[in-house]
Amino acid sequence: MTGDPRASRKLFLGLALAIILDTGLQVVWKMAASDLPDQPDFWRTMQGALHQPLFLLVGLFMIGQAFNWMAVLDHADLSYAHAITSLSYVTVAAVSVLALGEIVEWPQVAGIMLILVGVWFVSLSGHSGRPAKDRAS
């Protein structure tokens, strides 16, 4: 993380994009999986995925997510970036209600909040490995 305003803006945009891509990926993935034709066995169903164009979109989201994540990690510690992007637990739940008509009940909302606090605790804990390039130089 850095005090440079341009880098901070870039990081903010990267983190926002990470949450958007996470959310888009999950929703499209769910749509693609739900559209798979019913087959008697598991492997035939998975073969069906190869002919389902939505899975191409799933792949594109994954590629976009990977590139954006690498760019984010150039500007932020993993523990910080991971904690911030866990906000996608909230956005996925919200978009699944709006776009897929799923029902989210209060115990589920409470569960997601507990998970967010848990992720925050995990990211607070220390790490003994060698961090990325800042400390390599």
Next chain:
Amino acid sequence: MSAGHFGIILVIAATVIEGFAQVFLKKAALSPAKWAWRGVGFAFFGLETVVYTWALRFVAVSIAFPLGSLSFVAVTFLSQFLLRERVDRTRWIGVLLILAGASLVAGRA
């Protein structure tokens, strides 16, 4: 067993597979045989993708995605037992909170 419960078991299996994938990538970082471990790690990520896709046929994404946070739990256990990493108390508290939250989310299925 209901379809929802089957879906939850598949999501949990996917998180355990992801835990192993992460451990293999860490092994790649530590070992001279980097590409062998990376290959195994990416193969596990591929397997996770298949299992998660299968899970999404049975369970709502608003349930499956938060349950994916159990990968934090899997990674914590596996990195302690397979990589001998030291896990401090704060991380265990986080793991317990994630487990409690995931139980509430799974209870809806």
